[in-house]
Amino acid sequence: MALFVKASEEPGRLSCNTPRSTGPAGCYSSNSSFQMGSIFYFFSWGIILQALAIVHFIRRRPDTWWIFVIIFGGALGAIIYLLVEAVPDLGLLRQSFKAFPRRSRIRELESAVLDNPSAGNYEELADLLREDGKYARARECYNKAISPRTDYPDPFYHRAICSMELGDAAAAIPDLERAVVQDPKHGYYRAQGLLAHAYALAGQTEKANALFQQVTEVSTLSETQYNYATFLASQHRDAEARQWAQRILNKKPTMPGFLRRQERPWFRRASGLLRRLPA
Numbered sequence: 311m312a313l314f315v316k317a318s319e320e321p322g323r324l325s326c327n328t329p330r331s332t333g334p335a336g337c338y339s340s341n342s343s344f345q346m347g348s349i350f351y352f353f354s355w356g357i358i359l360q361a362l363a364i365v366h367f368i369r370r371r372p373d374t375w376w377i378f379v380i381i382f383g384g385a386l387g388a389i390i391y392l393l394v395e396a397v398p399d400l401g402l403l404r405q406s407f408k409a410f411p412r413r414s415r416i417r418e419l420e421s422a423v424l425d426n427p428s429a430g431n432y433e434e435l436a437d438l439l440r441e442d443g444k445y446a447r448a449r450e451c452y453n454k455a456i457s458p459r460t461d462y463p464d465p466f467y468h469r470a471i472c473s474m475e476l477g478d479a480a481a482a483i484p485d486l487e488r489a490v491v492q493d494p495k496h497g498y499y500r501a502q503g504l505l506a507h508a509y510a511l512a513g514q515t516e517k518a519n520a521l522f523q524q525v526t527e528v529s530t531l532s533e534t535q536y537n538y539a540t541f542l543a544s545q546h547r548d549a550e551a552r553q554w555a556q557r558i559l560n561k562k563p564t565m566p567g568f569l570r571r572q573e574r575p576w577f578r579r580a581s582g583l584l585r586r587l588p589a
Contacts, residue, residue: 538554
């Protein structure tokens with residue numbers, strides 16, 4: 311009896327021989343509970359990782375085969391995806407973090423222009439509003455910043471971007487024409503590409519065609535190439551449109567990873583255009 315009591319009272323030892331024990335299951339009940347809890351814990355984290363990976367996949371749209379890795383690979387597949395695709399994207403979040411000081415500066419300038427409505431203050435405010443996606447307010451500020459004495463292309467070019475984002479190609483054309491006259495290479499030839507796109511949207515097809523042919527000889531911007539492809543498709547020049555859309559996708563294998571992530575929106579648009587074009 312003494313041996314029985316001593317064994318049952320040793321700290322850290324299962325009391326399998328005590329009267330409270332109900333059989334062999336009583337010895338392993340705590341271990342089983344721990345194992346089940348561990349399985350549930352890791353299973354829950356696996357679901358969370360898969361959910362994060364799927365959200366990132368939907369937002370960033372990398373190669374389609376990644377979705378199968380995430381779904382069928384479970385937690386391990388999600389971890390691999392997040393390490394390969396999501397972690398490098400953290401560098402792109404810098405622009406998001408810049409939004410807080412930018413909005414603070416916007417508030418300062420909105421107060422400053424009340425006392426000092428100078429062209430410089432209005433242009434800086436317009437630039438910040440444009441970067442923040444507030445294109446209508448930005449265009450209003452550019453209107454106040456630009457005067458007959460403005461002799462450099464930036465405010466005209468940026469006001470044209472706001473007009474294009476607002477769907478007002480007709481208003482963008484004179485600003486882009488002025489920017490291109492002052493600096494044909496402005497924005498790495500983006501100004502010329504946008505002007506050709508504005509001509510196309512405004513129905514000036516001959517000007518659009520001529521300028522697109524000219525700018526695509528010197529510019530490799532995916533935006534310009536995609537806009538040219540959509541213009542060709544609208545003119546029922548499907549073979550040429552397919553060629554230019556495919557040219558965008560052909561860049562993908564040789565691009566550095568960070569640049570490929572930045573170009574994803576154009577890759578998606580080019581792929582979508584190729585699907586819409588008749589074979």
